[in-house]
Amino acid sequence: MKPRPPRIARGGWLDALRFIVGALIILYHFREASPVPLPQLHPVFDRGYLLTDFFIIDSGYVLARIYGDRLAAGQASLRAYARQRLLRVIPAHLVVSLILVAIVGGAALAGVAPSNPRWFDWSQLPAQVLLVQAYGVPGGQGWNAPTWTLSALIGCYLLLPWICRVLWRWPPVAIVIGATLLVIGADVAATLWLGDPIYRLPMRYGVLRALPLFLLGVAAAFYGSRVYVPPRRAGAIGVGAAVALVGLQAFGAFSLLSLGLMTVIIWAAGAVPVLRRSRLVEHLALMSFAMFLTNEVSRIVWFGLLDALGQDALSAGVRWALWSIGFIGAFVAAAVFRYAFDRPVQTWLNPSRRAGSTRRSAAATERAMELAAGPGVAAAARPGQAVIDPPRA
Incomplete structure (x- = not known):
């Protein structure tokens, strides 16, 4: 018998990648708030759009590995699948949005004005709260801006059953080639018609940006579930792709090629079996969704407070120390929220987890759901100035 590709599992390289990229996303959002803006040290710090694209590809990969075969065969309940995906995202999103509204509204009542009022225009809030800002709906700018990724991915999640039914009929190599050509073609079309490449379209075109990249991840998942590659070879390919990606970023963005390398890294991480599951890595990865949702709020509160206390008068060394505390605090806040x-x-919303006869199956479902949830970053560079300043004349 031919060896079969391993199933993806928690506590391995896929989880480690999610946490590492999630940490880099926080660094990206904090980049302009440092005493010396990080992009002045190297332009790589302004390429957070690639981190967003990583998570879009990764979401397609993980969901297709978990649900793909059952969705393609019509063996999974579409209603249950949609419910799981929506309930995984929406409650946490609404609570974080409410917290941010309370902070900004409370500051306004206290007479403390935002330093960037355009990022807190109340007319922009409804589209963001409803997660429709990625579909051309007016509004959704500012506030917790990275949530445009959730808006776009919800559409991709709901389309996945039909995507799998179509793609699972074709040979794996053909699907990979087709998905690659689709991304290249979408990039050319987006550049010609919308004025931006596919990998950094603004949030109002979020679903147009996300869908080709999501499909690229789905294609990698189908290939990974059908074509066996010895773990050592897959690991070597993944390490080689990671080294190449870092080398490219040292000299320039090379965005399309970087997307391909990131896809190879994700595929390789899933092709290496988890022989020794790390509980620490598992917990860090499960925290990545909370990191995505809460890091903007952490940044707003911390640097708004420092500006109100007059941090500009402090020495560079003290400001770097305070910046580092804020950066670490974003992880602490994410852990508390998680x-x-x-x-x-999530435990309360899944009643089957409280039933003894189905507890193990439901717990596995929750772990799969959380493995598939991923963060993102804003579509374009957003100034990291403190949001709340002392009142000005």
Whole structure:
């Protein structure tokens, strides 16, 4: 018998990648708030759009590995699948949005004005709260801007059953080639008609940006579930792709090629079996969704407070120390949100987890759901100035 590709599992390289990229996303959002803006040290710090694209590709890969065969065969309940995907995202999103509104609204009542009022235009809030800002709907700018990724990915999640039914009829290599050509063609079309390449379209075109990249991840998943590659070879390919990606970024963006290398890295991480599951890596990866949702709020609160206290008068060394505390604090806030709110709410929203006869199956489902949830970053560089300043004349 031919060896079969391993199933993806928690606590391995896929989880490690999610946390590493999630940490880089926080660094990207904090880049302009440092005493010396990080892009002045190297332009790579302004390429956060590639981190967003990583998570879009990764979401397609993970969901297709978990659900693809059952969705393609019509063996999974579409209603249950859609419910799982929506409930995984929406409650946490609404709570974080409410927290941000309370902070900004409370500051306004206290007479403290935002330093960037355009990022807190109340007319922009409804589209963002409703997660429709990625579909050309007016509004959705500012506030917790990275949520445009969730808006776009919800559409991709809901399309996945039909995507799998179509793609699973074709040979794996043909699907990979087709998905690659689709991304290249979408990039040419986006550049000609919308004025931006596919990999950094603004949030109002978010679904047009996300869908080809999501399909690229789905194609990698189908290939990874059908074509066996010895783990050592897959690991070597993944390491080689990672080295090449870092080398390219040292000299320039090379965005399309970087997308391909990131896809290879994700595929390779899934092709290497998890022989020794790391509980620490698993927990860090499960925290990545909370990191995505809360890091903007952490940045707003921390640097708004520092500006109100007059941080500009402090020495560079002290400001770097305070910046580092804020950066680390974003991880702490994400952990608190994850374990104090998100995890208990997900347990409560899944009644089957409380039934003894189905507890093990439901717990596995929740782990699969959380493995598939991923963060993102804003579509374009957003100034990292503090949001709340002392009142000015």
